[in-house]
Amino acid sequence: xxxxxxxxxxxxxxxxxxxxxxxxxxxxxxxxxxxxxxxxxxxxxxxxxxxxxxxxxxxxxxxxxxxxxxxxxxxxxxxxxxxxxxxxxxxxxxxxxxxxxxxxxxxxxxxxxxxx
Amino acid sequence: xxxxxxxxxxxxxxxxxxxxxxxxxxxxxxxxxxxxxxxxxxxxxxxxxxxxxxxxxxxxxxxxxxxxxxxxxxxxxxxxxxxxxxxxxxxxxxxxxxxxxxxxxxxxxxxxxx
Numbered sequence: 536x537x538x539x540x541x542x543x544x545x546x547x548x549x550x551x552x553x554x555x556x557x558x559x560x561x562x563x564x565x566x567x568x569x570x571x572x573x574x575x576x577x578x579x580x581x582x583x584x585x586x587x588x589x590x591x592x593x594x595x596x597x598x599x600x601x602x603x604x605x606x607x608x609x610x611x612x613x614x615x616x617x618x619x620x621x622x623x624x625x626x627x628x629x630x631x632x633x634x635x636x637x638x639x640x641x642x643x644x645x646x647x648x649x650x651x
Numbered sequence: 652x653x654x655x656x657x658x659x660x661x662x663x664x665x666x667x668x669x670x671x672x673x674x675x676x677x678x679x680x681x682x683x684x685x686x687x688x689x690x691x692x693x694x695x696x697x698x699x700x701x702x703x704x705x706x707x708x709x710x711x712x713x714x715x716x717x718x719x720x721x722x723x724x725x726x727x728x729x730x731x732x733x734x735x736x737x738x739x740x741x742x743x744x745x746x747x748x749x750x751x752x753x754x755x756x757x758x759x760x761x762x763x764x765x
Contacts, residue, residue, distance in 0.1 A: 568751045570753075577758060578739065578741075578759045579654075579756055579757065579758045579759075580741065580743075580756035581756075582754075582755075585751050585753065587751050626693075626694065634707075635706065635749060636682070636701070636706045636749075637684045637707075637743065637745050637754055638684065638696050638699060638707045638709075639684075639686075639694075639696065639743075639754065640696070641693055641695075642693070644693060
């Protein structure tokens with residue numbers, strides 16, 4: 536079974552600064568998809584960024600970028616120019632490319648605080 | 652385009668009762684997945700329905716069941732409620748659940764069992 540580990544339960548960052556959230560995963564599969572989801576106090580999970588394992592280029596979405604290290608099974612999220620609205624719980628998630636269906640494996644989350 | 656709608660938002664039930672939660676996916680989405688979120692266990696996959704058929708199932712007891720209707724709306728049922736079933740139940744929908752497609756989540760139903 537796949538497992539996803541987020542070793543930082545809590546992180547904080549000054550507004551306008553950069554922060555990196557860590558995620559590692561364990562799988563024997565060669566192809567898969569990785570996601571970062573954000574869960575603000577409203578509880579609704581929102582997709583931040585996604586990465587396809589067969590693509591070597593790291594995904595980028597505006598201020599959000601990832602550092603995908605397939606050999607190390609690492610998938611960290613970098614948030615640049617942090618804003619107050621970035622404060623939320625962030626979840627790293629894995630989904631198999633071989634298995635049909637929408638089954639995600641989530642990490643336990645990192646609570647991000649943005650300090651004004 | 653309306654998002655994923657879960658009802659009710661909050662629910663309080665007594666141990667031993669049963670409960671039904673509802674999820675209306677985004678129009679056109681045929682895959683609906685359910686997750687249980689607790690502080691101790693994080694997000695755990697319950698099951699997924701696609702075109703009215705259960706396609707995947709997580710490791711939950713048989714007290715947890717679900718179904719999907721022809722309009723893709725889904726319901727989740729928990730029978731003989733236990734205190735440990737208190738959690739946020741999230742529903743997610745997507746077009747097909749294949750490829751790197753995004754899953755869209757609802758705001759969840761907060762279930763409290765007393």
